[in-house]
Amino acid sequence: MTKIILKDIDDLNTLEVYEANGGFSALKKVLKEMKADEVIEEVKKSGLRGRGGACFPTGLKWSFMPKVTDKPKFLCCNGDESEPGSFKDREIFERNPYQFLEGTLIACYAMGIKTAYIYIRGEYYRWINIIEECINQLYKKGYIGKNVAGSSFSTDIYIHKGAGAYICGEESALMSSIEGQRGYPRVKPPFPAQFGLWGYPTTINNIETITNIPEIINRGSKWFASVGEPKHPGTLLFGISGHINKPGVYELETGTPLMTIINEYCGGVWRGKSLKAVIPGGSSVPPLTRDEALKAKMDSESLKEFNSAIGTAGIIVMDQDTDLLEVLTRITYFYFHESCGQCTPCREGCGWMLRILRRISEGKGRMSDLDLLISVADNIEGNTICALGDAAAWPVKWTIRKFRGEFESKIQKEEIELPNINKVHSIRHTDYYT
Ligand SMILES: Cc1cc2nc3c(=O)[nH]c(=O)nc-3n(C[C@H](O)[C@H](O)[C@H](O)COP(=O)(O)O)c2cc1C
Structure with missing residues (x-):
């Protein structure tokens, strides 16, 4: 290498x-x-x-x-x-x-x-x-x-x-x-x-x-x-963390298959477990499903095929027992906390997404919350001064799209009653999201 x-x-x-x-x-x-x-x-x-x-x-x-x-x-x-x-x-x-x-x-x-x-x-x-x-x-x-x-x-x-x-x-x-x-x-x-x-x-x-x-x-x-993939040449420093036997930083050529990195260099998924998902380039990039991870090559062009990105080449490996709702809630909390607050879609939207995710975690979710989350993410993406908004929106949007079944199974009730606006003198828009 x-x-x-x-x-x-x-x-x-x-x-x-x-x-x-x-x-x-x-x-x-x-x-x-x-x-x-x-x-x-x-x-x-x-x-x-x-x-x-x-x-x-x-x-x-x-x-x-x-x-x-x-x-x-x-x-x-x-x-x-x-x-x-x-x-x-x-x-x-x-x-x-x-x-x-x-x-x-x-x-x-x-x-x-x-x-x-x-x-x-x-x-x-x-x-x-x-x-x-x-x-x-x-x-x-x-x-x-x-x-x-x-x-x-x-x-x-x-x-x-x-x-x-x-x-x-x-x-x-x-x-x-x-x-x-x-x-x-x-x-x-x-x-x-x-x-x-x-x-x-x-x-x-x-x-x-x-x-x-x-x-x-x-x-x-x-x-x-001539090193690695012609459209994204050279090597990358892959920082690998999560449920992996040998986490660390590995310098490998661009275009190296993800599973080669996981299995040959990092000793495979830990505790003999199987893979559920991989974030290939830092917390902001869309995750890969297990099937996608089996096919993915690690360079900017190849990952586009899976609607993901190479980002910072920080690979986060998640085993079969990972609770993706918990992961997504934690990631969203990070962006909510780090938003500088300048742009309304990012400042408010990150908080909305976090509250909806927490509501689902507390067993109070509605099926419509999943589309609501995607809609909020869509309204943040591309509507902010910098890409922090996109970075917050992508994981929400794509984790739900790619692992919808897991999120649906977490939602116990189909619908809860919306507040009756006839009985409420003043109602804030955000009441719907809390
Ligand atoms: C919220 C946010 C955080 C970023 N953090 C970093 C960072 O820590 N290091 C970095 O090199 N680029 C970071 N970037 C990307 C930089 O804006 C910029 O694209 C990069 O430093 C340019 O260097 P490059 O062309 O050599 O990649 C960040 C972008 C965003 C939107």
Whole structure:
């Protein structure tokens, strides 16, 4: 199996070992031999797509940054990683931090950026300390700061600690947070490449995305494009949790069959049980049924066939005894709690979905609740400033669609009486949902 990020080298997280294994050769190569545009072209040709969830082509995103401008430009490396089921960026900070920082420097060179921020969720103090120490070392060695590696290119890298909010991983909320404001997403357009941090051109990339860059430069875009699935090339860091014998983070090529990951790499479903469902890409993506999981390949294109998505490649395995109503209620509580409250459909809709799900859990559900839940989800989806609304709607909509029988069996009564509006002087719309 090809390894691009989590290489099998002892102590790769020390600068000496990283350099002894070819570390910073890609940075030196671009500084000496490549123009900024050529680096962007190489990343475009590699086919690298963002690893933060939306799979946007990285080279294309970089090409949106204005080339000639007297304004400052910024890079934000997104290490907020707060979605349930996602825990792979932390592994990079721990096991190969210098490759990530080398990628950050190359990205800055390619886009003519002199300031990069690494945004890390505040509670992740262990990884903040690691990266802080690595940055200090690189300043001392002349890889960061004035005249990077003896070249005429200069750039600074800062860590920004988040205060622990899932919404701050959304790129525009992340910028608001760095600016010292409340982590509210902003309406797009304008897109960050035009109007980003403090109104200046900005690119936001996920940590894993950036960590791929040195290997693309060292081994060439053609090689990278040949790894895994052609439309979504490279490897992915699959973070596997749930009812599995060997949970953890596994680097595997895109397009690896899901059951190969579960059975061959992770030792199968735990306690000899059978599989009921799998969430393939973090809690926001639609789950797969057992039959779908048996056929699924793990890349962005293949999962579309099952109305799901690769997301952050955080795989959550659920065995035959899993109560999907409980799972869905817990996931919905997360989005309800993390909604920033700016958009009415998300702020109110998440609460409505949660209350309906809880009502069903308490044995007071109605059959019509299932369509009501789908209807509320449909009215959230696509109607909010950022994709947190979609992230809350998808699991509700698709878990019910795909596992309707299980939800129906939980509902004991077909209908309960709606309040008699003739007897009630004032009735709030939400009374129907409580
Ligand atoms: C609610 C929400 C939370 C997000 N959290 C993260 C995150 O923690 N890390 C991340 O890289 N992207 C996150 N994203 C996606 C980012 O908005 C953005 O697409 C990504 O950082 C771009 O990097 P990429 O192109 O390298 O994938 C989130 C999106 C939403 C809507």
